[in-house]
Amino acid sequence: MGSQASQIRRLFDEEADHYDRHFSNTSAGEKLRKRTWDVADNFFKPGMRILDLGCGTGEDAIHFAERGVAVVGIDISPGMIAQLRSKAEALECRDRIHCVVTDLEHVAIRGTSFDGLFSNFAALNCSPDLRVLARLAQEYLKPGGRLIITLMGRFSPFETIVERHFRRWRGYYDGSLYGVPLRVYYHGLHSLRRALGPKVELEKAVGLNLFLPPPRPEDDHRFSGRVQRWLESMDSSMGQTWPCRSWGEHFISVWRFF
Numbered sequence: 001m002g003s004q005a006s007q008i009r010r011l012f013d014e015e016a017d018h019y020d021r022h023f024s025n026t027s028a029g030e031k032l033r034k035r036t037w038d039v040a041d042n043f044f045k046p047g048m049r050i051l052d053l054g055c056g057t058g059e060d061a062i063h064f065a066e067r068g069v070a071v072v073g074i075d076i077s078p079g080m081i082a083q084l085r086s087k088a089e090a091l092e093c094r095d096r097i098h099c100v101v102t103d104l105e106h107v108a109i110r111g112t113s114f115d116g117l118f119s120n121f122a123a124l125n126c127s128p129d130l131r132v133l134a135r136l137a138q139e140y141l142k143p144g145g146r147l148i149i150t151l152m153g154r155f156s157p158f159e160t161i162v163e164r165h166f167r168r169w170r171g172y173y174d175g176s177l178y179g180v181p182l183r184v185y186y187h188g189l190h191s192l193r194r195a196l197g198p199k200v201e202l203e204k205a206v207g208l209n210l211f212l213p214p215p216r217p218e219d220d221h222r223f224s225g226r227v228q229r230w231l232e233s234m235d236s237s238m239g240q241t242w243p244c245r246s247w248g249e250h251f252i253s254v255w256r257f258f
């Protein structure tokens with residue numbers, strides 16, 4: 001087994017051509033991403049500049065750029081960045097999107113500060129140590145800037161109760177995809193708060209997909225329309241409350257640095 005960084009790069013390079021079909025373009029994936037935009041759009045306004053950590057194929061970068069937000073997307077996988085570049089090529093907002101292939105441990109963007117740091121759908125679940133976020137905030141975030149991050153948390157009711165998986169409880173899971181082994185780390189609100197340090201306040205947290213399966217093509221029509229709608233409404237009301245706000249397949253949190 002190679003280093004974690006080279007395993008991540010290999011795995012996402014293999015996945016790059018399929019990622020949007022497997023995740024972003026599923027009906028559940030679109031709904032889930034829309035819920036993260038509903039949170040982030042309240043904070044990232046036209047004219048702002050954000051750094052997208054683990055931007056992948058660029059679904060979020062394109063969304064923000066279309067709203068007038070300038071985005072620098074970084075990702076360790078050249079394959080994922082190639083997908084973003086080819087999607088952005090034809091878009092009017094392409095001048096607002098810049099991307100860089102780099103490990104987030106080694107980001108080096110000179111002479112620039114950002115209004116926000118953004119990381120969607122588990123890029124930081126590949127990292128055992130979230131303190132890299134505090135370093136990036138210190139180096140690149142303007143005072144009063146936000147970190148908005150979606151992570152896989154420590155407890156997913158659906159995964160535990162329906163699918164009988166207990167892997168999150170240990171804090172990490174050794175999985176593999178395309179024969180590439182990768183350790184995934186699960187993080188809660190407390191470890192995030194500890195890693196970010198004292199100069200930060202939590203403004204919002206929302207649990208996502210508490211009672212729904214993770215987005216995957218085979219589950220797009222798992223429930224009838226009525227059941228699906230009921231589960232979705234349970235999800236969006238309970239996901240805002242304690243302790244469910246850091247439960248779910250993922251949870252999103254908004255942090256203000258001062």
Ligand SMILES: C[S@@+](CC[C@H](N)C(=O)[O-])C[C@H]1O[C@@H](n2cnc3c(N)ncnc32)[C@H](O)[C@@H]1O
Nearest residue numbers: 012054055056075076077103104120121123126
């Ligand atoms: C599950 S994908 C999410 C992609 C995208 N943010 C989205 O919402 O669709 C995780 C991404 O994080 C990237 N990633 C993971 N660890 C990274 C690291 N240490 N540095 C840079 N990118 C990383 C992967 O290459 C992958 O593209």
